[in-house]
Amino acid sequence: MIRVQFFARYREVLGLAEDRLAWDADLATVGDLREHLVQRGDLWAETLGERGLMCARNEELCGLAEPLRDGDDVAFFPTVTGG
């Protein structure tokens, strides 16, 4: 099982704070998971497909090449704007 969380504008546009996906060995990286979600439709492609997307694996910032394992907690969010 992979838990995926969405924050800020992504959560609002998708109308979804989190989702759970069955573990699939084809989802080898965080980037593969992103690509899988982008296929869900236009809203998904507009949000998760954008350039400024950031991601985290198990609450640590990561790149799209980050390997995924069963049980991971992944988050996708727009470029951060704190401070």
Place this chain on the structure above:
Amino acid sequence: MAIRVQAAAFDPGQELNALHAANTGIGAVVGFVGYVRDFNDGRDVGGLFLEHFPGMTEKALARIVEEANQRWPLLRVDILHRIGRLEPGEPIVFVGTASAHRQAAFEACNFVMDYLKTRAPFWKKEDTAEGPRWVEGRASDQDAAGRWAKG
């Protein structure tokens, strides 16, 4: 080191004084205070809501402090960031650094803010006359953080 993420308002002067309080080996304290502006990207801002990623936020800030400690001889680093509803003029973030000599404190404070702006999971949603809007990330913030990259 103190890292706080809180909805409650804070007093920047009190935060600055607290940095020095317990250590007479400290010769320099630098504090940065960020405030909510009433104007951004060409529009009046009536206030904002600050969202974060509970659980990750504190870890991300701790990692930034850890990295600052590796780069400079610091005696203390404090970060305080507010979340939730904020009005124009309110302090939103405090970063304080303390060291024996000033350069380390100046540089580390600058570094911590640059990394906080680009690596800590906070998002601002501003109230404008046209309704609420999410603030977009700035390339200038990415550039500012990039100058600390080790060559």
